[in-house]
Amino acid sequence: MFNAKFADGTIISMADQWHIDELKELRKKRTFFCPACHSQVQLKLGTSKLWHFAHQANNICIIQTEKETLYHLKGKRKLYDWLKSQKLKVGMEVYLPLIRQRPDILFRNQNTLYALEFQCSPIESTLLKSRTEGYLQLGMVPIWILGGNRLKRHGPHSYSLKSFEWHTTRNFIDQQQFLTYFCPEQESFVFLQQLTPYSSTRILATYQEISLTNSSLNTLLNPSKHYTQLLDKWLTIRKHWRYHQPNPYPSKTEKFLQSLLYRRRIAPSLFPIEAGWPTNHYELISSAPCHWQTYLLLECLENQPLYQPFSIHLAIHCIQPYLNNNIFTLRSMNDDRHWTLAIMGFFHFLVKIGYLEQTPKRYFKRLKNAIAAKTVDEAIQYDQTLYYNTLVTIMRERNEGKNKGISSLKSNI
Ligand SMILES: [Zn+2]
Numbered sequence: 001m002f003n004a005k006f007a008d009g010t011i012i013s014m015a016d017q018w019h020i021d022e023l024k025e026l027r028k029k030r031t032f033f034c035p036a037c038h039s040q041v042q043l044k045l046g047t048s049k050l051w052h053f054a055h056q057a058n059n060i061c062i063i064q065t066e067k068e069t070l071y072h073l074k075g076k077r078k079l080y081d082w083l084k085s086q087k088l089k090v091g092m093e094v095y096l097p098l099i100r101q102r103p104d105i106l107f108r109n110q111n112t113l114y115a116l117e118f119q120c121s122p123i124e125s126t127l128l129k130s131r132t133e134g135y136l137q138l139g140m141v142p143i144w145i146l147g148g149n150r151l152k153r154h155g156p157h158s159y160s161l162k163s164f165e166w167h168t169t170r171n172f173i174d175q176q177q178f179l180t181y182f183c184p185e186q187e188s189f190v191f192l193q194q195l196t197p198y199s200s201t202r203i204l205a206t207y208q209e210i211s212l213t214n215s216s217l218n219t220l221l222n223p224s225k226h227y228t229q230l231l232d233k234w235l236t237i238r239k240h241w242r243y244h245q246p247n248p249y250p251s252k253t254e255k256f257l258q259s260l261l262y263r264r265r266i267a268p269s270l271f272p273i274e275a276g277w278p279t280n281h282y283e284l285i286s287s288a289p290c291h292w293q294t295y296l297l298l299e300c301l302e303n304q305p306l307y308q309p310f311s312i313h314l315a316i317h318c319i320q321p322y323l324n325n326n327i328f329t330l331r332s333m334n335d336d337r338h339w340t341l342a343i344m345g346f347f348h349f350l351v352k353i354g355y356l357e358q359t360p361k362r363y364f365k366r367l368k369n370a371i372a373a374k375t376v377d378e379a380i381q382y383d384q385t386l387y388y389n390t391l392v393t394i395m396r397e398r399n400e401g402k403n404k405g406i407s408s409l410k411s412n413i
Pocket of ligand 1: 034061
């Protein structure tokens with residue numbers, strides 16, 4: 001940390017300008033204390049890190065903060081200086097006794113107070129959530145910026161995302177989510193937009209980088225929205241799912257799906273054409289959509305006689321036990337959408353592609369059987385046909401944040 005206090009409570013900050021000799025003198029004569037827990041702290045004046053204070057090894061602070069790596073110290077310092085250079089009122093590591101939290105940076109813009117957290121190391125989702133709630137409770141707007149060291153790219157549009165990182169998203173006005181990163185080495189912000197998960201840990205997203213020198217506060221608060229055609233990439237992912245050799249060490253979910261398909265004499269690579277799409281709100285279920293949608297199609301919907309009305313509750317009751325025993329898992333996100341919206345989104349999609357029909361009484365009817373491909377090549381052909389004939393429009397709507405049809409389905413729950 002950059003701040004400590006003297007015995008009389010005066011704060012001393014390494015974010016201010018100091019000469020090394022002055023600090024060495026001070027260190028001899030004075031004692032420094034942690035502003036939060038009041039225990040004695042040491043002033044570290046090494047050459048490998050920025051000058052900072054540290055608790056003694058056996059002293060654990062009352063507030064859990066992230067381990068002060070050089071990367072974290074540097075980033076915090078650069079963001080602080082950058083905000084200061086914009087003539088804003090900025091505070092470094094201000095301790096907030098009411099909520100017992102100490103945001104990395106606190107700043108005021110017009111009438112709004114912002115609590116900025118620069119997060120470089122992993123943190124429990126629950127702790128992150130409770131910190132966010134703490135700031136909101138004090139009327140502050142939290143901004144979580146992830147360390148650039150956390151950005152893991154796997155392909156031109158493919159990234160890993162840890163579950164806690166979903167709690168650092170912010171929303172555009174149209175509710176589309178984005179993530180913010182900052183790299184103190186590159187001195188730039190990165191924004192990931194159009195977050196489109198395709199497994200519990202991987203997402204498709206678009207990447208915008210902007211250097212600190214070209215950024216103003218507005219860049220951070222309201223990054224410009226970019227739209228890239230990401231949806232073609234989804235076909236590549238489906239291809240991968242179809243050509244992918246079965247995992248020799250399958251997960252609980254994979255084992256469950258394998259035996260389900262085996263019972264129905266379907267090769268795993270030939271999972272239904274109608275399953276495995278990024279339908280509205282599908283991201284609320286963190287298991288891959290090709291898994292839970294295949295399950296719902298084969299174990300619930302295909303069992304419904306053709307043209308016989310049934311309620312969406314049937315599907316909800318069908319999947320519920322498998323959520324309870326973690327065959328399928330939910331994604332914890334920083335909004336209060338209920339996972340049943342994912343089921344509604346899937347139904348909405350099945351209506352659009354003509355597999356289901358919604359009755360005037362808000363029931364559904366199955367109009368046909370799921371398409372059964374005989375070979376992987378044939379399945380891929382069907383995937384493409386479905387995609388280009390119907391899906392392009394549906395998925396574009398989703399990316400543009402429109403949820404047409406969902407409101408009418410919602411009242412059905
Ligand atoms: Zn402390």
